[in-house]
Amino acid sequence: MNIPSLLVAHGSRDPRPQQRLNQLAKSLEERSSCSLVGTATLELAALPLHQQIQAFAQFSLSAGYSQVQILPLFLSSGVHVNIDLPQEVAIAQEQLGTNIQLKLLPYLGSQLNRLVPLITTKMATVETKHWILVAHGSRHLGGNLPLEQLATQIQAIPAYWSVTSSLETQIQRLISSGVNHIGIINYFMFSGGITDAMGSAQPKAITQSIQQFSLEFPTINFHVISPLDMNDHLVDLIEDLLN
Incomplete structure (x- = not known):
């Protein structure tokens, strides 16, 4: 069984980045090697990131999955990658409990x-x-x-x-x-x-x-x-x- 994946971007007032992010998630879901693919943003979203993570994890759990992997679509290793993202994932994991596990992947720019x-x-x-x-x-x-x-x-x-x-x-x-x-x-x-x-x-x-x-x-x-x-x-x- 493939692992549901959450793509996390910075967030922008400009609508184009979110549109491209959604297109990216859709393209990945259409490929047979990917299962559920969701999107979230660290800033400028209606909900804080940890709540966005929780929502996607709970949806994945209801679909029968026990793990979610989170890919930060960031290109540099700054405060967001080193501090903000790990903190938000930790908060989400604590509130989700042990029924589903969150795995934070290396940020995209590290590749x-x-x-x-x-x-x-x-x-x-x-x-x-x-x-x-x-x-x-x-x-x-x-x-x-x-x-x-x-x-x-x-x-x-x-x-x-x-x-x-x-x-x-x-x-x-x-x-x-x-x-x-x-x-x-x-x-x-x-x-x-x-x-x-x-x-x-x-x-x-x-x-x-x-x-x-x-x-x-x-x-x-x-x-x-x-x-x-x-x-x-x-x-x-x-x-x-x-x-």
Whole structure:
């Protein structure tokens, strides 16, 4: 009997990440190797995460299962992965009792050997030697180390949306050194408010930053690689992790 799986993402006010998350769960459920696949978010949900976990676990229990595995769809090892998620799972387990067991899997971003080919395949479509890997970033001790390791493997320089070494800083450094073709890799699970905010009420996102640089430096060519989003290769990777 296959193990029910709960995909946990960060959560967003932008509706697109939740739509992609639901599509991902549906694609996995349609494959014969997966059974029940649910979704939950750490933030911006109607219920706290531990209650979302409980609801999915109780549904799984009623369907005859005795275990649920939880896959964090996070790409960096920050506070959410190291503190928030384990705490929420522990609360849910305590309230569920011993009738069903929760198993927290390693976060998606820890699978660098599987993620690198997904990224380099996209990079191969662009002719440039100068790449910036832009990610959310973390203030948690050691949280950005996997991102820096990934950047090294794909021969890119890291930049962060929420901490120092910002995208703007790294772009300025490359331009100052005479580079006129710059590739930008959006290292996020899904397109959303950070990558390309929609509406004037949204804060400036990555796309808006690049558009501003394009206006300031019209001779510089920027090539933007989209987030992981939904594709067969990502579904294959997650299916393997769940099995």
